[in-house]
Amino acid sequence: MTERVLLKEVRPYGEGEPVDVLVEDGMIARVGASIDVDADEIVHADGAIALPGFVDLHTHLREPGREDAETIESGSVAAALGGFTSVFAMANTDPVADNAVVVEHVWRRGREVGLVDVHPVGAVTVGLKGEKLAEMGTMAKSSAGVRVFSDDGLCVHDPLLMRRALEYTGALGGVLAQHAEDPRLTVDAQAHEGPNAARLGLTGWPAPAEESIVARDCLLAGHTGGSLHVCHVSTRGTADILRWWKSGEDRGGTVSAEVTPHHLLLTDELLETYDPVNKVNPPLRTDADAQALRQALADGTVDCVATDHAPHAAQDKCCEWSAARPGMLGLQTALGVVASTMVVPGLLDWRGVARVMSENPARIANLGDQGRPIAEGEPANLVLVDPEHRWTVRGEELASIAANTPFEGMELPGRVLTTMLRGRITAHEGKARQ
Numbered sequence: 001m002t003e004r005v006l007l008k009e010v011r012p013y014g015e016g017e018p019v020d021v022l023v024e025d026g027m028i029a030r031v032g033a034s035i036d037v038d039a040d041e042i043v044h045a046d047g048a049i050a051l052p053g054f055v056d057l058h059t060h061l062r063e064p065g066r067e068d069a070e071t072i073e074s075g076s077v078a079a080a081l082g083g084f085t086s087v088f089a090m091a092n093t094d095p096v097a098d099n100a101v102v103v104e105h106v107w108r109r110g111r112e113v114g115l116v117d118v119h120p121v122g123a124v125t126v127g128l129k130g131e132k133l134a135e136m137g138t139m140a141k142s143s144a145g146v147r148v149f150s151d152d153g154l155c156v157h158d159p160l161l162m163r164r165a166l167e168y169t170g171a172l173g174g175v176l177a178q179h180a181e182d183p184r185l186t187v188d189a190q191a192h193e194g195p196n197a198a199r200l201g202l203t204g205w206p207a208p209a210e211e212s213i214v215a216r217d218c219l220l221a222g223h224t225g226g227s228l229h230v231c232h233v234s235t236r237g238t239a240d241i242l243r244w245w246k247s248g249e250d251r252g253g254t255v256s257a258e259v260t261p262h263h264l265l266l267t268d269e270l271l272e273t274y275d276p277v278n279k280v281n282p283p284l285r286t287d288a289d290a291q292a293l294r295q296a297l298a299d300g301t302v303d304c305v306a307t308d309h310a311p312h313a314a315q316d317k318c319c320e321w322s323a324a325r326p327g328m329l330g331l332q333t334a335l336g337v338v339a340s341t342m343v344v345p346g347l348l349d350w351r352g353v354a355r356v357m358s359e360n361p362a363r364i365a366n367l368g369d370q371g372r373p374i375a376e377g378e379p380a381n382l383v384l385v386d387p388e389h390r391w392t393v394r395g396e397e398l399a400s401i402a403a404n405t406p407f408e409g410m411e412l413p414g415r416v417l418t419t420m421l422r423g424r425i426t427a428h429e430g431k432a433r434q
């Protein structure tokens, strides 16, 4: 049976007069003024902005192992409500996703829930130990079809291992997503190394711990012809290195990078609160860093936004700062934070948001059916956004099992009205539809 959904009065990319979009059998069948046909469902969008569904290259779904913080189901609900149609589930689960059995489990469970495409990320090294390469080929060939590999949470810091990892992922047509943080440049780091951490007596991550790894890995990507993706860029210096790299010709290899919403908005001034909800890796940096990151996202130096959605159970966040785990929720607040940091100040228009939250991440991960134009004959992976709607973040009201949002009580612009995955409405007016 043909499933038909009619979206009345949407503005693709926030441009021009509202149009109607007819979706049939998972595809965009027609785009035009005043389409009047029978449909199974009619969504009155009242001029809401239509964008291609968001793609998150960096999500922690915690299943298997920490279902007290998040499950593939609860995380999928959060993703659909946040406007995402694809998420990449990081490998630092328990057991680690370093073999075909675990990645196939994550992939299958994601399909069962069916709210968002869950793409398992494969670990680079066995057990994330940074010693021996994991069976990347087996994970790539499994039904999960793994294409993104990462030891995220930890840095692949051994240079020879990193070189080999880039060679292997390159041969598999994959991407290596690096958590760039050289652990040997500090001891027991808890925050950004600077005056604010010093005042509290906390040891910090110095900016060069990130920058030296990024510079090295860019050179290795060029040398091996591999594909490097830099996770959660957090410093001005990293933006400068990426800008230098991207301005060169014939470097060989490919380098892409992501920035998180929290690094665009928040700074280490928050250390003063001593509230572990603000503890994250890489740490919140200075205002100059955040400004440089917004600029780098606007000018394309940083390709995309990724949430690094990192749920933690209450007991792992309610303790003393140094005992708390790093990480914060991000799926449902990403759009609002990007709207407030990038759209409101005029650094990006909505077409730019489509680029950094959908088209570029889909391209980096080589997803053929996502991040596509809103046009007839294209797959109907869409999100409708009401840009005027402001809402207040309440951790308890978010779909995640954990509630560790640093944006608690903040009013954000831009609300997801509807999310659609292959023509099926997965979220509408704040409710997921399973």
Ligand SMILES: NC(=O)N[C@@H](CC(=O)O)C(=O)O
Binding pocket: 060, 092, 152, 153, 154, 179, 279, 280, 281, 282, 308, 310, 311, 325, 326, 327, 328
């Ligand atoms: N970002 C974090 O602070 N934590 C992440 C790991 C990571 O992304 O490095 C986590 O898994 O909790």
Ligand SMILES: [Zn+2]
Binding pocket: 152, 153, 154, 179, 231, 232, 281, 282
């Ligand atoms: Zn990380």
Ligand SMILES: [Zn+2]
Binding pocket: 058, 060, 090, 152, 153, 308, 310
């Ligand atoms: Zn992460």
